[in-house]
């Protein structure tokens with residue numbers, strides 16, 4: 001049963017309702033270990049499913065281009081105020097549709113086409129929008145890419161400084177999508193200050209950890225902070241740009257009218273709900289538990305002979321290099337999916353294989369921590385992953401199916417927010 005329920009959809013469009021039901025059951029039955037995913041609360045679901053989707057609101061609170069904004073203005077202001085209070089920033093824009101548009105808005109605000117911009121290379125753990133070649137950000141600007149050290153998989157700040165001094169980027173991005181270690185915001189800030197670049201911390205993956213005090217904050221170091229709202233922050237799919245007061249105008253102008261039209265008010269309301277939830281003491285416990293679970297899982301995987309990039313994790317994410325297991329990330333991710341463990345294949349730094357068939361597997365603990373799993377279950381999870389990798393090597397489907405049954409049985413004891421099985 002859906003919480004909140006979907007009785008109208010069930011009657012008017014049973015075909016679609018059945019598909020949603022199938023996806024809900026799937027999310028209930030599998031260990032969701034894609035590092036960027038989570039389960040939102042029923043309250044967030046209610047806000048995002050509300051009549052706010054009916055309304056156009058180009059502009060910002062108090063300065064709109066359409067009438068009828070009495071309540072929308074208050075809703076967006078609430079989201080802005082909660083974002084500022086939670087992260088301790090002077091300014092917040094809650095309108096970006098998602099992480100990529102948020103980052104694109106930053107380019108629009110602080111660079112001109114052809115300008116040098118700097119970010120971590122995608123195969124090293126960066127994001128497409130930090131200047132990777134297939135992204136508009138790599139095609140329209142002149143990307144300067146820093147890497148990680150071959151020896152330990154960590155960012156080489158000497159390389160970052162040398163590159164920045166030589167290329168004089170207008171923007172420096174720190175953060176990414178496959179970084180298992182703490183981001184050194186003060187070190188990036190020092191480099192950015194020296195070369196006169198705008199420092200942008202893309203905290204999409206770790207926003208919830210920062211809000212909960214389980215990762216250092218970039219506030220006071222980064223000029224601008226971008227984040228999605230649906231990863232560790234556990235809100236609806238959306239994004240925010242946080243900044244100092246100095247950059248507020250440029251950020252707002254870039255989001256609207258620079259890049260977007262009307263904000264998605266139902267998403268804004270969902271973000272406001274999630275920000276309130278993230279300010280509660282229980283969320284701080286959640287954030288710390290995510291990290292504790294990732295650390296326990298990393299230790300257990302190491303015992304099973306897995307080679308972890310950087311040797312472990314400081315956050316919610318583990319990047320496994322499967323080279324020593326004699327199999328690529330893609331067949332392993334497929335096998336794990338059959339075994340009821342949802343992950344994604346990923347490049348590892350200096351990967352000799354192609355991005356569509358790389359050597360790595362990315363794992364995360366945000367969603368399973370929302371289900372209530374703790375360090376106590378991580379040895380079992382690691383044992384299942386290890387057995388599934390062995391089964392993938394041997395094409396042993398019955399073993400994968402046995403693991404899936406074990407996963408289902410375990411998860412039956414851990415309720416899923418937003419849906420419960422009919423008994």
Ligand code: DSN
Pocket residue numbers: 035036099127177
């Ligand atoms: N799709 C996100 C992730 O999985 O990390 C990045 O955009």
